[in-house]
Amino acid sequence: MEARRYQPQPRVPEAETAEPIIIVGNGPAGMQCLVELRRRGVTTPVTLFGAEHWAPYDRVKLSTFLSGSTGFDDLTNLPAELDDSVEHLVGRSITGINPARRWVEDALGQRHHYSALVLALGSDAHIPSIPGTTLSGVLRFRDMDDAQALMARRLRSTHTVVIGGGLLGIEAAHGLCRFGTNVTLIQHADRVMNRQLDSEAAGMVTDSLRDAGVDVRLNTSVRRIAGSERVEAVVLADGSELPCDTVVFATGIAPRTELARKAGLKVANGIRVNGAMQTSDPHIYAVGECAQFQDQVCGLVMPALQQARVAAGCLAGSAESYTPVADSTWLKVLSLEVFSAGRFSDEERGLVHRTLVYRNASEGIYRALMLRTGRLVGAVSVGPWPERQQILNRIADGRRLMPWELLRFRFTGDLSEAGVGQVSEWPAATVICQCRGLSRGQLQDFMGEGCDLTTLKTRSGAGTVCGGCEPLLDSLCTGGAAAARKVPGGTTLAIVSAIAALLMALAFWLPSPAPAASVQDISLFEQFSRNGLWRQWSGYGVLALSGLLLLMSLKKRFPKVPMGGFTGWRIAHAVLGVLALSALYWHTGFSLGKNLNRWLMLSFIGTAIVGITAALLTRLQAAMTGVGWLRQGTTWLHILVCWPLPALLIFHIVSAYYF
Template structure:
């Protein structure tokens, strides 16, 4: 007999409950209500959506096809307003829906500080996709954001908004960040890291009021400090959403009261997730919610099961910093601390022992051994025999491991690997012995690594340790849907078979799509251009729209004009030409950029040729702010004016930029030259950075300061400017010839290794000079200003909205 199940709430807890229910079988007619106009998605991954690393489509857990295949009636965007327990129906805008069993999964609601101004436009919480989109929209304009709350959600919001270009300040009521997960020392390190990344943090900050009239304009603190704010994000905590249960007369404490079977005070109504309370305890982490989901499914199917709250660990990734905490790390009588600090690496570890048992652990910067420590805490293991080496992890217990897999192989079967889904090593091994041979196989069978993904590397290590010689590294992803070949395969074959045109690639390499696609054409265009500069002719139709138009399109359809300012050094004549252009063409904003250039924003497309004709006439060329190529060479004033300067950093920066401008590369390249180790030009976080010292120049490569923040890796130390130029040009050419399209230098370096690069660019003088020669050949063809070329009457007439629409349609 078909049983009618109504589910209120389409989040992660109810979604996992339905997965288990369908796996267990039974004849169920399921109706799923959700307040949001969408189904189940991974809320843990909202932060990457906010920062731009992922899209909503990439975090969807259950798509329309999943619901349709299981005949789930979806009522998304429809809120249940009342439960009539006597008649066993729920009431919504669509009418009444009867049930045999009802599952409440309403989750939690954000806590909004009850201060004046909390209802102003521009004040939002951070709980769902709509909140995320609201923050993304707010970040489209240069603005200031204040995030109230220094817990996980608040810091994720701050990091995402900073990545979107906003000025961000975090206000936190307590003395240090994430006080529930971190001790004071780790909280200090986190605050220091965030501050270094440009996020202001104010602790012990109590909000008195939000200021503004038509929308929020500022935040007033209790100490009368005022902060400007175009956006205020409330991330101070959550409360179980219990209103529907309270109105229905169910037992409610802080949450909806349930027993171990997840049944409420009404035997036909169950509850799951952040809205429930069991034995006075609330649950906010995903791991216990998923355990509850298993029990819900078993209870609905008439099987015996009980949810028993277990100790959980917290492994978090906040703005690229690893954090782990488990157990009780508060100070107390009879407790002993073991602390490890490595300031140079930004690593801090603290273990708390009591009566020869590990009872708490806090780790910052290096959390690789977190699961092992958590196992010791959970199992109450006597650690007296390993006391002296405990802080160094499992690899130092007994003899040193013979290989890197030894520590993973030594983990017991009950060791937890995936905290989100409660998957232990033994379960993963069972899946492998049952035929799982890839990370995707294990994810499908056990759900390990399917939530936050931080355990993916550990899961693969278990896979490798279990399969031994039978382990096969995951195959690289194909370049696109047109071919099974990877980017690396295509690059290699273009050179080996001397393929010098896109039709030759499509024909000889068996392309499945006749003329390629929007994904592979830009990559092929670059590979052919880099490998055969004298034979291949650049195809503008295979470039992204900004590169075709030689300007960056803005959100309102206008463009930005950014002339090249060599090494950040300009002249009165150049400034006058820029000012004249801004006045003549009524430019709405003139902005100095972080790369020491001037950006003219809001220029209509049809004006671009005329404006550039004026700038070209003044001797200025394109700054290539739109390209996959050299963007800027940032410099400090060096020895000319600075009393600390050791070398002529300004002159060297100009020399590098004039040599390298116009060179197409797999991704954008930014450089910096600092005149002394004080590093005013921020050279140590550039793709290529040079720091001047008394003895000469230190060259580093592979830095980053975007969504990933990374210091450069040392490449070479040289004595003269000529050597700097030669090494840098050779490095850029090696990157051009071997890098995967859209891989920044640091990603390419991670794949090939610094030793491989040094062997060709530093150690082998003949190879270095050959790279420079090949670079110069390419520059002889492509180092030219696109606007100077097209600034003819014929080109200007062709440069019209109609002509460009035709080009867009052809694409």
């Protein structure tokens, strides 16, 4: 028998170029990496492993699935890139990696060679080390299996305790309390979402939670979970006992690193990566919640998708590098829209030189900007804010805010003159969908000859993660922002205001009515002014019209006052102003008079002039840029000049009848 010489197995498969790219993990980061590879022209076969037995789904929408407002079919938005060139193995976990020979081994013991490996392993729910976490009735809220377990339990649970007042904890508490279950939310910090919101914004969220029926307990923690075999109660830090039958942990994440650790890759809190998202082995990449760049592990979807884009770019041959952007959170729950980005927490206030706040209590709006050396470094808001995406871009570009922008924010809550503005006119490099990293130029390339919102979302994937950019996408498709700049009834308002301006100019241009030298030369105006009855009735007319105008001003401050639509109200306000000026002329001839009468006339005339100017600018702002801020200023000046009128009218009436 001929002896054979031992030949060691080569370190790299001979046909390296024929080996596929393997992506381990079919969550958001893994799927984004696949999409980017195909969009960048990489035709190498891809093998995609998913440990869960579910088709890829949108984890961001798990809370709406738990609450029953979203069906499972709405969670699965499979991209077109998941085609026949991709071998997708669902319910197949990877148990081992051999970096030297470049293969992975799955749960069935099969080995798969790779030319490059992308680890998108995600994370597990962090469970604190307290007694009782193994009891029946202790659940977590992290993935689809958790959501299914919570849905199965929500109808038979009488009292559920959710531990953790972060994003997931709030969503879980809100989703569970909708089914008649008593829900208590335990938060160790002094406010909910303490990593995403400042104190005032967190207080508004807490109030909404309590209004929805959630018992929120702050500045406390769970010492242990009591029960023999099943959950019976939780014992709080002060020793008090809270009876319950279900405990849900939403206390943060623990990156999945065991697979990388066994393979000999460098691991700290997460799998260590460089700017190209490469691990200590240059052929292995890590993205998402399992990866650690410098000293940071991302826990949000936006940076995870950004890392996936960088890894795909490097695999496609481009020299890309990951640069962390300002963390941002957008949450829509409890009928509230909550947004934060950059540095905003109380702990970071030392890094902030100035904070600007805008509040509108009647509409439930709170917005705060954090500035450092005149540049925007953080923002937080509660309530709708169409400028969210622009705020993120302003934080990223690091440009100084202009004084007029800061002043505009104090009065209107917006930095830009026209709010969102016309999206199609934004610079091509401006990012529209932060989650997918898609700019205005890229989105218009996807649009091609034109498409509707649904088609654009399908083609590009924009708006399918958090949904915060949907209004901008709709504006890009339909030109909605351009239509929004048009002022309903603006032309009619301008015509009425022009008539008022013409009448005032004519009254001031004509010589002041003087007493006639003889009865034969007496003018029509003097006939009325000398007639006590007519003079009295003209005064009553001025008083009635002025009172009605002042009453109508409440419509602007209190939108629920029943005075019809805002467009009709504004035109009626202008018409009444013209009538009031006419009555004032017949009553006074625009003579300024003396003492308090002079001040009353000056207040009347000043209010009219500023009001006419504001009305004309309202029409002009639809056709001209740069006048919106001027129109806003004249409107506030109109209100300011009008303030003395009621008091001066009262003094005039009292003096006329008393003396």
